[in-house]
Amino acid sequence: MTISAGEFVALYGPSGSGKTTLLMLAVGLLAPDSGSICFGEKDIGRLSERECARYRLRDVGFIFQSFHLANGATALDNVTTKLIGDGMSLRAARELARPWLERVGLGDRAERMPAQLSMGERQRVAIARALVNVPGLLLADEPTGNLDSKRTRETLALLRDVCHGQGIPGLLVTHDAEAVAFVDRVYTLRDGRLSDGLDSELAATPL
Numbered sequence: 001m002t003i004s005a006g007e008f009v010a011l012y013g014p015s016g017s018g019k020t021t022l023l024m025l026a027v028g029l030l031a032p033d034s035g036s037i038c039f040g041e042k043d044i045g046r047l048s049e050r051e052c053a054r055y056r057l058r059d060v061g062f063i064f065q066s067f068h069l070a071n072g073a074t075a076l077d078n079v080t081t082k083l084i085g086d087g088m089s090l091r092a093a094r095e096l097a098r099p100w101l102e103r104v105g106l107g108d109r110a111e112r113m114p115a116q117l118s119m120g121e122r123q124r125v126a127i128a129r130a131l132v133n134v135p136g137l138l139l140a141d142e143p144t145g146n147l148d149s150k151r152t153r154e155t156l157a158l159l160r161d162v163c164h165g166q167g168i169p170g171l172l173v174t175h176d177a178e179a180v181a182f183v184d185r186v187y188t189l190r191d192g193r194l195s196d197g198l199d200s201e202l203a204a205t206p207l
Contacts, residue, residue: 001187001194003169003170003171004169005167005168005169006163006164006166006167006168006169007163007169007170007184007185008159008160008163008164008170008172008182008183008184009169009170009171009172009183009184009185009186009187010171010172010173010174010179010180010183010185010186010187011171011172011173011174011186011187011188011189012174012175012177012179012180012186012187012188012189012198013175013188013189013190014175014190015175017189017190017191017192018189018191018192019141019173019175019189020065020141020173022173022189023062023139023141023171023173025037025044026044026137026139026171027056027060027062027139028044028045028047028052028055028056031045032045039055039059039136039137040136042055057082057085057086058086058133058135058136059135059136059137060135060136060137060138060139061130061131061133061135061137061138061139061168062130062139062140062141063126063127063130063138063139063140063141063143064126064141065141065142065143065145067114067122067123067125067126068126069114069122069125069126070114071113071114071115072113073113073114074110074111074112074113075101075106075109075110075111075112075113075114075117075121075125076094076097076098076101076110076111077094078114078125078126078129079097079100079101079125079128079129079132080093080094080096080097080132081129082129082132082133083096083097083132083133086133096132096133097128097132098110100128100131100132101125101128103128103158104124104125104127104128104155104158105124105151105154106121106124106125106128109121119146120146120147120148120151122146123143123144123145123146123147124147124151124155126143127140127143127155127158127159131162134162134166134168135168136168136169137168137169137170137171138159138162138163138168138169138170138171139170139171139173140159140170140171140172140173141173142173142174142175143155143159143172144156144174144176144179152176152179153182156172156179156182157182159172159182160182160183177198180198186198
């Protein structure tokens with residue numbers, strides 16, 4: 001699999017097919033048994049632990065399926081996490097984070113705690129956090145699983161437009177066949193085997 005700058009690609013497949021494992025490999029949280037995973041000139045499998053942590057902080061925007069928000073921080077401060085971790089002041093980080101909350105439709109929820117937000121709103125906070133530093137690579141693990149149909153379309157369009165506009169390679173992991181309308185190319189992963197295109201048999205089967 002190769003993803004070019006500015007290209008938004010979907011990885012489609014049923015639960016248990018290996019989609020999330022592939023993302024964990026791409027972000028450096030798992031090491032490959034063989035082969036290589038490269039981001040630009042970096043071979044992720046050969047990075048030291050410190051280099052890998054820096055790669056995740058600066059280069060990767062990762063949208064987790066289970067959010068991973070800090071319960072004791074507001075929506076706004078959750079979005080600032082990566083910026084502060086990279087040495088930015090809280091004030092400057094908040095100034096950059098607020099417009100991203102507005103872009104995902106949460107401008108009026110900035111001071112709410114995660115417990116005061118719906119599941120869909122928490123997912124959108126996680127999306128804003130992944131995009132706030134305009135990463136060099138976007139990885140999204142079922143980012144619309146907790147959103148209604150309207151927010152799903154808006155979110156997929158946002159991710160596509162950010163990738164296209166900022167020249168970011170993006171990989172969307174999904175089991176929603178309708179999501180492929182928003183991407184440039186599709187791969188199917190089934191039983192750990194990768195193939196080009198959308199598997200028509202899988203697309204016609206509820207997952």
